[in-house]
Amino acid sequence: MSARALDAAGITDPALRAAFEECRKLHAAHGKTYYLATLLLPPAKRPYVWALYGFARYADEFVDSLEHPDPQALVEWGGAFLDGLGADPSASGAAVTHPVSLAMIHTMRRWHIPRAHVEAFLESMQLDITVTSYRTYADLERYMYGSASVIGLQMLPILEPVAPEAAARARTLGEAFQMSNFIRDVGEDLQRGRVYLPEEDLELFGVTREILQRRVVTPSVRELLRFEIARTRALYAFAEPGIDMLHPTSRDCVRTAFTLYGEILDAVEAAHYHVLTERVSVPMTRRLAVALPAARRARAARRAQDRWVAVA
DSSP states (O other): OHHHHHHHTTOOOHHHHHHHHHHHHHHHHHOHHHHHHHTTSOGGGHHHHHHHHHHHHHHHHHHHOSSOOOHHHHHHHHHHHHHHHHSOTTSTTOOOOOHHHHHHHHHHHHHTOOHHHHHHHHHHHHHHHHOOBOSSHHHHHHHHIIIIIHHHHHHHHHHOBSSTTHHHHHHHHHHHHHHHHHHHTHHHHHHTTOBOSOHHHHHHTTOOHHHHHTTOOOHHHHHHHHHHHHHHHHHHHHHGGGGGGBOHHHHHHHHHHHHHHHHHHHHHHHTTTOOSSOOOOOOHHHHHHHHHHHHHHHHHHHHHHHHHHHHO
């Protein structure tokens, strides 16, 4: 499967193919829902999404690993990546050798992804080294711009928007995905010493960090989570029209991710908000029920595009 996609993308250099394959493995192992959605894109585009995900996941693991966090390695690796990004690729000694970095740099150059997006992402990842909470939702939004919104903006050139308004929708969709993860992962983030739900929201419902650490879903915790879910659904509602602002061959991929990430919120509700002691998820049967019909539509969209190109 990966060889076909790499061939379709015109990626022939053995080292580069191995780099993209490394990113694909990271994506398949750690981003199952997103990876499933990516399979609905034209094969020539899939490797570039693997690279974006692989880069984000590899960087995130430096600060999010429960077993072996290494914040200093994030700083050093991120700095080396930015140095390599700015170097002349034909200059002696300028070659990037880390596979994730190699694939990411190739992707950024192929799709003209701005350096500023990656700088913002790395800045947010470094905040996780020292920042364990956010006072207001506005404060959290600034963090999420780098940790999530710029991921949507990095994806946008690959998805080929057909309307300029797509950028604002892509930013918001990244934020919605991130908030879904924050709500699902409250218990897991506590293990890392972090609470991403804004302090002003906790105070509104009479919840403290100490209450969360008791791992009991009290009525006040339940109301807090209901509030965050409603806020996140509003983000999805704003982002949804952006799907039709993408190239027809990109829409089923994003629609599938949109649906399945949004259903994380449904899963939290179905689990009676027990996110402090367990990790809820959308069942695989449901993922396939959404993805398989979308795959048929995606193939039809690619065939229609091929016919249009042949006629033109």
